[in-house]
Amino acid sequence: TRTSRPQRILKAVQKNATKGDPESVISAIDHYCRHKEWAMNVGDDKGLILDSVLTEVNPSTALELGTYCGYSTVRIARLLSPGSKLITVEFNPAFAAVARQIIAYAGLQDKITLVEGPSGDLIPKMKERFGIKSFDFVFLDHWKDRYEPDTKLLEDCGLLKKGTVLLADNVICPGTPEYLKYVRNSPRYESRYYKSNLEYSKVEDGLEKSVFLG
Numbered sequence: 716t717r718t719s720r721p722q723r724i725l726k727a728v729q730k731n732a733t734k735g736d737p738e739s740v741i742s743a744i745d746h747y748c749r750h751k752e753w754a755m756n757v758g759d760d761k762g763l764i765l766d767s768v769l770t771e772v773n774p775s776t777a778l779e780l781g782t783y784c785g786y787s788t789v790r791i792a793r794l795l796s797p798g799s800k801l802i803t804v805e806f807n808p809a810f811a812a813v814a815r816q817i818i819a820y821a822g823l824q825d826k827i828t829l830v831e832g833p834s835g836d837l838i839p840k841m842k843e844r845f846g847i848k849s850f851d852f853v854f855l856d857h858w859k860d861r862y863e864p865d866t867k868l869l870e871d872c873g874l875l876k877k878g879t880v881l882l883a884d885n886v887i888c889p890g891t892p893e894y895l896k897y898v899r900n901s902p903r904y905e906s907r908y909y910k911s912n913l914e915y916s917k918v919e920d921g922l923e924k925s926v927f928l929g
C-alpha cells in the first residue's frame with residue numbers, strides 16, 4: 716500500500732482531531748483503530764489504567780520505551796504537571812517521524828523529548844544527555860523480549876530510585892514471560908497485575924505495575 720499504517724493514523728488525526736486538543740487526538744486514533752484498521756496502541760481500555768497509575772504517580776520525569784505512533788506518548792504527556800518531562804525512545808525513523816507530527820498536533824511537544832535510537836544505546840546516555848538523575852515512571856511498550864534486559868540496564872545505570880514505578884504493556888498478549896518472572900521474583904520490586912483486554916479487542920491482556928524498592 717502506498718502509505719504506511721502509521722501515516723494513515725496520522726491522516727485520521729489531522730482529519731478528525733482538533734489541533735492542540737490531546738483528548739481529541741486520542742479519540743481520533745482509538746476510533747480509527749477500532750473501526751478502520753487495528754494498530755498496536757495501548758488503546759482506550761488499558762489506557763484508562765495507564766491514566767490512573769499516572770495520576771497516582773504524578774511523575775516529574777517519565778520514560779517511554781517504544782513510541783510507535785505516539786498514542787501513549789500523548790496519553791502520558793497530557794496528564795503531566797507543568798514542568799514535568801517525558802522522554803520517549805523510538806528506533807524506527809519512519810515511526811518517529813509520524814509520532815513527532817501526532818505529538819505536535821496534540822500541542823504537547825514542549826513536554827516531550829522524542830529520542831531516535833535503540834533503547835540499549837540510549838539508556839546509558841540518559842544522565843549525560845538529558846540531565847536525568849532518575850525516572851519516576853517508566854512505560855515499557857517496545858519489543859517484548861527487551862523489557863527484562865532494559866529494566867536491568869535501567870537499574871545498572873542508576874536510573875531507578877526507591878518508588879520508581881514501571882508499567883509494562885502486553886504482559887499477557889503477546890506476553891513478556893521473562894520480564895514477568897524477573898519483576899515478580901525479584902525482592903527489589905513490588906508487582907501487581909492489572910487485568911484488561913488487548914487494544915480494540917476482547918482478547919485478554921493486562922499491564923504489570925512494578926514499584927522499585929531501591
Ligand SMILES: CCCNc1ncnc2c1ncn2[C@@H]1O[C@H](/C=C/CNC(=O)c2cc(-c3ccc(F)cc3)cc(O)c2O)[C@H](C)[C@H]1O
Binds near residue numbers: 781810913
Ligand atoms: C533492540 C531493540 C529494542 N530497543 C528499542 N529501542 C527503541 N525502539 C524500539 C525498540 N524495540 C522496539 N522499538 C520500537 O517500539 C515499537 C515496538 C512495539 C512492539 N509492540 C508489540 O509488538 C505489540 C504487539 C501487540 C500485538 C498483540 C496481538 C497480536 F495479534 C499482534 C500484536 C500489541 C501491543 O500492544 C504491542 O505493543 C516500534 C514498532 C519499534 O520500532
Ligand SMILES: [Mg+2]
Binds near residue numbers: 757884
Ligand atoms: Mg503494547
